[in-house]
Amino acid sequence: MFNLTPVVRVLLVINILVFFVTNDAIIEQFGLHSFLSDQFNPIQLLTHMFLHGGFNHIFSNMIGLVVFGPMLEQFWGPRRFTFFYFFCGLGSALLFSGVNYFEMHDVYEAVQTYRVNPGYESFSAFIDQHASSYYDRLMPFIEQFKRSPSDSKMSQDSIAIANKILTNQVDEPMVGASGAVFGVIMGFGLLFPNTELFLLFLPIPIKAKYLVIFYGAFELYSGIYRAQTDNVAHFAHIGGMLFAFILVKYWGSQRKTFY
Template identity: 80%
Template sequence: MFSLTPVVRVILILNVLVFFVTNDAIIGQFGLHSFLSDRFNPIQLLTHMFLHGGFGHIFSNMIGLIVFGPMLEQFWGSRRFTFFYLFCGIGAALLFSGVNYWEMKDVVDAVQNYRLEPGYDAFSAFIDQHASSYYDQLVPFMEKFKSYPNDPKTVQDSLTIVNQIVGSQVNEPMVGASGAIFGVIMAFGLLFPNTQLFLLFPPIPIKAKYLVIFYGAYELYSGVYRAQTDNVAHFAHIGGMLFAFILVKYWNSQRKTFY
């Protein structure tokens, strides 16, 4: 069975306890919201790491923690491992939020422009450019809007729809320890690159360094080319790995000061 080190055990227990008391209200308050959202609170950069959206979500993250975390804690010590874990988790949140801000800023600006000059052509352009995944379900409304472009109620309904679309995107919270866990996986691959790991799917052995390369490449591809319906925070995963890489390389360069 897994041999848990002190900090790994505490992180595991905290995540499991929080999972059993988590509800929509807690996720709404402590999940990480967009910088563009009125619901954003800086404390969410930390608290989102201890919230999960379902059993599969927390199970996969905690398996990663208890498989790779103990060896790192033994190597670094508990204080350094704690700092590393939080550093990667918060760093992942910052990168995710930065990308989210860049992606959503144009959408928010488009909504503000539409509020100033609502109309069928502007509504159709907004859907095409910023909410194409909603197109099919909006076809009946758009046909009605096209037939009655000056009807006050229809115009008001279009404003409501635009506000709901941007609200659902900006106010959707991100939760999970995945950023920190991917940081742990990256550090493991950097420090113990030739350690042989045995995958479950597919059931083959692989060196840690190749597993890290695969994870990094997959998350980068998914983050750039992901579909609108993908609900995975790929850039949080990339952020965790990036911040882990930076910190491990820095610590290695300063090795003479703490070894």
């Protein structure tokens, strides 16, 4: 069905094999943690690319790899394609980690501030601004805190909750080959912009360049206006596409450089 090239085949097999042996402990150890987390390890910048959170996750990524990857590998050769794939994956991880650090540092500072001056009003504001996805499950506690705002035990419990929310957000690992695969899609769109593609949800062909524009715009919008219940690492996707764009343009300006 697919004309798999050597590197694409190896990446596909490794991802599938790792998927079948993955468990929560492996994800915790080798998924990419925030720079603010005690669980962060530099090797996670690489290992997270071979871990996936479920069947739909790995299926969508591997479909993108086997559809768009072979033409790039045939065009560049195995060595350059391999470099490109990991360059995009590492680039996506760095951009995601940078944005995550910025976002989590804001939560970190808010928790530090709340520890100094706890209270019902400030706790409610903290949840609204930094942890709205927790609001429903915390509603009974918030209502009780509202009725007894001067209760010291309630204040101490609220600090413990704020600390727990910070820990949960900082220690949540990011996994998946999406950044590298979105880089592959970007590379395909740049090198073969007028290739017509048929998508499952569209009955008409669409040129690769328009598909890349759509994906990029959607991920940028989703990353900026991401809901707290959205667990997709949109900035990892954007990072993969951005680093792919940079590398393809650089290689295009260095046509006498070979790998």
